[in-house]
Amino acid sequence: ASSNIPERMRAIRVPETGEIDVISAQDIAVPEPGADEVLIKVSWAGVNYIDTYQRSGLYTLPLPFTAGMEAAGKVVKFGKDADDSSLKVGDAVAAYALGAYAEYMTVKREKVVKLPDGVSEKDGATAILQGLTAWTLLHEAYQVKKGDAVLIHAAAGGVGLLLCQMASYLGATVIGTVSTEEKAALAKSNGASHVINSKSGGAAVVDEVLKLTKGEGVQGIYDGVGKDTWEDGFKMIARKGTIVSFGNASGAVPPFPVLKLAAKNTKVVRPTLNNSILTRQELETYSAQLFDLLAKKLVKLRVHKEYPFSAEGVQQTQKDITSRATTGKLLIKVQQ
Ligand code: NDP
Numbered sequence: 001a002s003s004n005i006p007e008r009m010r011a012i013r014v015p016e017t018g019e020i021d022v023i024s025a026q027d028i029a030v031p032e033p034g035a036d037e038v039l040i041k042v043s044w045a046g047v048n049y050i051d052t053y054q055r056s057g058l059y060t061l062p063l064p065f066t067a068g069m070e071a072a073g074k075v076v077k078f079g080k081d082a083d084d085s086s087l088k089v090g091d092a093v094a095a096y097a098l099g100a101y102a103e104y105m106t107v108k109r110e111k112v113v114k115l116p117d118g119v120s121e122k123d124g125a126t127a128i129l130q131g132l133t134a135w136t137l138l139h140e141a142y143q144v145k146k147g148d149a150v151l152i153h154a155a156a157g158g159v160g161l162l163l164c165q166m167a168s169y170l171g172a173t174v175i176g177t178v179s180t181e182e183k184a185a186l187a188k189s190n191g192a193s194h195v196i197n198s199k200s201g202g203a204a205v206v207d208e209v210l211k212l213t214k215g216e217g218v219q220g221i222y223d224g225v226g227k228d229t230w231e232d233g234f235k236m237i238a239r240k241g242t243i244v245s246f247g248n249a250s251g252a253v254p255p256f257p258v259l260k261l262a263a264k265n266t267k268v269v270r271p272t273l274n275n276s277i278l279t280r281q282e283l284e285t286y287s288a289q290l291f292d293l294l295a296k297k298l299v300k301l302r303v304h305k306e307y308p309f310s311a312e313g314v315q316q317t318q319k320d321i322t323s324r325a326t327t328g329k330l331l332i333k334v335q336q
Helices: 049-056 121-141 158-169 181-189 202-212 227-236 258-263 280-295 311-322
Strands: 008-014 024-029 037-046 070-078 092-096 104-108 112-114 149-152 173-178 194-197 218-223 237-245 267-269 303-308 329-333
Touching (some): 037 092, 070 121, 112 280, 121 329, 173 181, 181 194, 194 202, 218 227, 227 237
Parallel strands (some): 149 173, 173 194, 218 237
């Protein structure tokens, strides 16, 4: 198979941080897998909000870099220590790793998961990052319990729709926030019992959440919006509740005094997917659970749009995801 691997490939790169137009296509060498790495021929790559933080410099990476944090495709080559016979050339796999917007990418063996029958490469690229994020947030950041009321911000987004479905599957009553009526309908059809339009303002959201929970507040808040929703979280969290801050779509959360937590014995956690699935065992356990939910159709995937594999295509994904006009997943069709 390695004889079919070309020497050069197209990759979508960030040569320097800045506005969306820094994103450019380059012809670069196909990377050689390091000893513990696998070379993957990428078919689909998933778009994530983190792409925008890495491009703008909110999260810093060594420059230049090939963009894209998740992909699915086929194994084409192993590094000398990476072939542990659990994978073979031609296997369909998914990976959560930097460098996905390229025809080929190298990934450490321990970061690659084999896709089972019933989960296509397209589904793998749609679900691996946001699906594992939602699932680990619900198990580790705040473990949802049957009968809980939880608040999910940006409920019609990529992570949001998955959180709604999974939290309701786990027995919680889901209250979602969204910015349009169309998104409200979508969140409802994905497991949210109540959806509040955040365009009516933070105070209206707080009032509605308190009304829905008879003044008690919610046991968990899943907040990927960040700056704009942070402060109100403290008004809506129940006594002993957990605020899970996992993103910055509206800007980073500011520093806060720890004494703020004393008012209701509030817990605040700030997890990253990477730390939740750092070991191969963690990744494999959680991915198996995720793939099972997908294969049994207990969780449905929604693709907002497929974008072309070009600088313009990737630029457009970042314009769209930051415009608040997308729902579900944005995908890049790399090569079929
Ligand atoms: P989304 O599809 O959720 O897109 C972001 C959504 O945030 C928008 O659709 C919008 O929904 C909402 N939003 C609210 N305020 C703003 C604003 N000022 N500008 C832009 N959007 C806003 O993206 P993802 O599913 O990819 O990611 C969701 C969040 O989860 C992000 O913050 C991301 O960084 C985080 N994340 C964190 C991970 C981790 O490991 N900690 C892993 C994966 C994702 P609406 O208009 O309805 O409010």
